[in-house]
Amino acid sequence: MFTESQKEYQCTCTGSEIARNNNFYRLHCGHVFCRTCLNQCIKSSINNAQLLIECPIDACKKFITPAELIDLVLGDDRRLKDIDAEKLSILGNKTKDAVVAANPELKNCITADCIGIYSKEQGDTKILKRCTACRRSYCRQCLSGAHERRTCEKALRAQIPEESLKMWIHEAGDRVKHCPIKECSWMMEKGEGCNHMQCPKCSIHFCWICGFTSEEQGPIYGHMMSDHEDIGLENYVSF
Numbered sequence: 001m002f003t004e005s006q007k008e009y010q011c012t013c014t015g016s017e018i019a020r021n022n023n024f025y026r027l028h029c030g031h032v033f034c035r036t037c038l039n040q041c042i043k044s045s046i047n048n049a050q051l052l053i054e055c056p057i058d059a060c061k062k063f064i065t066p067a068e069l070i071d072l073v074l075g076d077d078r079r080l081k082d083i084d085a086e087k088l089s090i091l092g093n094k095t096k097d098a099v100v101a102a103n104p105e106l107k108n109c110i111t112a113d114c115i116g117i118y119s120k121e122q123g124d125t126k127i128l129k130r131c132t133a134c135r136r137s138y139c140r141q142c143l144s145g146a147h148e149r150r151t152c153e154k155a156l157r158a159q160i161p162e163e164s165l166k167m168w169i170h171e172a173g174d175r176v177k178h179c180p181i182k183e184c185s186w187m188m189e190k191g192e193g194c195n196h197m198q199c200p201k202c203s204i205h206f207c208w209i210c211g212f213t214s215e216e217q218g219p220i221y222g223h224m225m226s227d228h229e230d231i232g233l234e235n236y237v238s239f
Helices: 035-047 066-074 084-101 152-157 161-175 218-228
Strands: 008-010 017-019 024-026 032-034 106-108 117-119 176-178 187-190 196-198 205-207 236-238
Touching (some): 032 035, 084 106, 084 117, 205 218
Antiparallel strands (some): 008 017, 024 032, 187 236, 196 205
């Protein structure tokens, strides 16, 4: 430690001497560190989502104050300069995530790269709320995206991949079929257009009505006219 009669500081962390006019920093707890040690400590804490950063001396237990963190991160030329924007972004995002994780009334906005937070609010569920950052609509009761045709329970189930697939198949009804080639079995949804289909996975051509298959589309149209007397008027959308 430094006294007025001494010419040098001593880094409390490493014990190495630091000239009085060199790179040192004294925390409010009284401990003095070389900038290299203190900057590394802060950088490591931020990257590990440690939002309350203690003095590096184990026996101290006092926290580095917000003012000190601001000075060390955004201060003079001796500050942490290598990843300023990244450090602040990491600290901000992890602070936000910690707040959201601790409060069931909150949820991060589902829009990619949005910093907004959804919050629950009493009221008519038909009246949607909007993210204050990206303006995306969401349900004030379950915090899912807008789901006018579904209950909150179904909307939450739809966020589970397996449940979402089951719900899609159920809601699509006879508009969903598998490729008639068993080795393929690609799932397709039919929208508008004729009943000639081509599997986007194995490329087989087939009749949507009965599953008749062919390597080429010509025989499919011939089959539909002879067996079904019509080619239909529906197209399909495949997934």
